[in-house]
Amino acid sequence: MTEAVAFARQGLTVLVYDKRSAGYSLFQRSYADLAEDALGAVAVLRRQPGVDPAKVGIWGFSEGGWVAPVAAAKSRDVSFLILVGANGLQPLRQQVWAVASGLRKAGVAGSLVDLTVPKLYRVIADGGMFPEPYFDPAPVVGQVWQPVLGVWGVHDLLTPPRESPPLLAAALDAGGNRHYTFRFFPGADHAAHLTPDAGLTRLPDLAPGYAELVGSWVADVTSGRPPTSQVSGPAPVQPADTTPVPPPAWWESAGAQLAALALFLVAFGGYPVTALVRRLRRRRPGAAPMRAARVVSAGGLVTIVGAFAFLVHQVMTGGKLATPGPVVADRPLVWLALQALAAVTAVATVVTAARWRRSILERSNPVGEKIRLGLLVAGGVVFVPWALSWGLLLP
Known part of the structure; x- marks a missing residue:
C-alpha cells in the first residue's frame, strides 16, 4: 500500500488490515461492524512493541470516511482521526452523484443522468440491495472529540469535494470540536493520488506534500499541539451539485417495478409463445398475424432486457467512474438504441390497440385470440408510462 510506506517514512507505525468479507458485499454491510473491526485493529496496534498506546489514531479513506468517525466516537483509545476523500452526505446521494459525474465526464447528458440514474438507485435501495443508503454522517461526526485531518483531491469524482468538507466542518463545530485541519491538494483525485486527466486516471504517486502533512500533523496533535479550524488549498472542482435522493413513491418502489416486469414478461x-404452441399443436391459426403486434412483443422484450442489462452494468461499474461505451448525441449508443426501440414499441402499441378494438367487434375472431391480443395491448399500455418514468422516452 503506497500510503502505508509513505507514512512509515514519516516515522509513523502503520497497521494495514484487509476489509472483512463475511457480511460485506455490494449489497450488504454494516458501518457499525466495520467500525468494530477498526477498533480491533487499534487494540492490536496499541499492544505492539515500540508503539505508544496513547498516540494511536485511525486513517479512513472513502467509505472509511463514514466508518472511521463511528469508531472514533465510540472509543477513548483513538487519539486522532485522518479522513481522505470523506463524504458528508448520505451514501445513496453520494453514489448517485458519483455515477452521474462519471457519465457527464464521458459526455453523457439528458434524462439518463438527471432521471434514470437517481431512479435506479432509489429502487435498488428500496429493494434492500444498497447497504446503509440513508446513513447520516453528521450526528456521528458531531460526536468526534479527537483532532481531525481531512484530505481531499481537487479532482475528486467519487465524493463531492465542494459540498462534503463544509458539512463535516459544521458537524464538528456543532459538537464543539474545532481541532481540525482540512487540506485540498491540486492535481489529485479521490485518494489524494496524482491524476493526469482530472480524476479519470489514478497514478500510483501521492499528491506532493500529502504524506509530509500527515507526518507533521500527527506529530503535532500527539504532542499536545492540535490545530484550530484550518482549511487550505485550492478550491475543489465540482461541476454539478448533488441532489436529494428520497425514498421512492409506491408506484416507483421495487415491488411495483417487479410487478411491472412480471406483466411485461407475460x-x-x-x-410469441402462444403462437409457437398453436403451431406445434398444428391448430388452425386465428386472425392473421399483425406486424405491429409482433413489434410490440419483440420491441418490448428487447427494450426491457436491454435496459436492465445496461443499468446493471452501470451499477457494477458506478464506483469506477461509469463506462457507458460510445456516446452519440449526448447519450451512450446502447441507450440511444434502446430509446429508439422504446419509441417504436410505443407507436406499435397504439396501432395494435386500434386493431384489437376492431377485433372485439368482429365475431369471426376467436375469443382466445382476442384475449391474447388484449394482454399484449395491456402490456404495451403499461410499458409507455414505465418507459417514460425511466427516461427511455425522454431526450
Missing part, C-alpha cells in the same frame, strides 16, 4: 413473451 404480455410480451406470451404473445
Whole structure:
C-alpha cells in the first residue's frame, strides 16, 4: 500500500488490515461492524512493541470516511482521526452523484443522468440491495472529540469535494470540536493520488506534500499541539451539485417495478409463445398475424432486457467512474438504441390497440385470440408510462 510506506517514512507505525468479507458485499454491510473491526485493529496496534498506546489514531479513506468517525466516537483509545476523500452526505446521494459525474465526464447528458440514474438507485435501495443508503454522517461526526485531518483531491469524482468538507466542518463545530485541519491538494483525485486527466486516471504517486502533512500533523496533535479550524488549498472542482435522493413513491418502489416486469414478461413473451404452441399443436391459426403486434412483443422484450442489462452494468461499474461505451448525441449508443426501440414499441402499441378494438367487434375472431391480443395491448399500455418514468422516452 503506497500510503502505508509513505507514512512509515514519516516515522509513523502503520497497521494495514484487509476489509472483512463475511457480511460485506455490494449489497450488504454494516458501518457499525466495520467500525468494530477498526477498533480491533487499534487494540492490536496499541499492544505492539515500540508503539505508544496513547498516540494511536485511525486513517479512513472513502467509505472509511463514514466508518472511521463511528469508531472514533465510540472509543477513548483513538487519539486522532485522518479522513481522505470523506463524504458528508448520505451514501445513496453520494453514489448517485458519483455515477452521474462519471457519465457527464464521458459526455453523457439528458434524462439518463438527471432521471434514470437517481431512479435506479432509489429502487435498488428500496429493494434492500444498497447497504446503509440513508446513513447520516453528521450526528456521528458531531460526536468526534479527537483532532481531525481531512484530505481531499481537487479532482475528486467519487465524493463531492465542494459540498462534503463544509458539512463535516459544521458537524464538528456543532459538537464543539474545532481541532481540525482540512487540506485540498491540486492535481489529485479521490485518494489524494496524482491524476493526469482530472480524476479519470489514478497514478500510483501521492499528491506532493500529502504524506509530509500527515507526518507533521500527527506529530503535532500527539504532542499536545492540535490545530484550530484550518482549511487550505485550492478550491475543489465540482461541476454539478448533488441532489436529494428520497425514498421512492409506491408506484416507483421495487415491488411495483417487479410487478411491472412480471406483466411485461407475460404480455410480451406470451404473445410469441402462444403462437409457437398453436403451431406445434398444428391448430388452425386465428386472425392473421399483425406486424405491429409482433413489434410490440419483440420491441418490448428487447427494450426491457436491454435496459436492465445496461443499468446493471452501470451499477457494477458506478464506483469506477461509469463506462457507458460510445456516446452519440449526448447519450451512450446502447441507450440511444434502446430509446429508439422504446419509441417504436410505443407507436406499435397504439396501432395494435386500434386493431384489437376492431377485433372485439368482429365475431369471426376467436375469443382466445382476442384475449391474447388484449394482454399484449395491456402490456404495451403499461410499458409507455414505465418507459417514460425511466427516461427511455425522454431526450
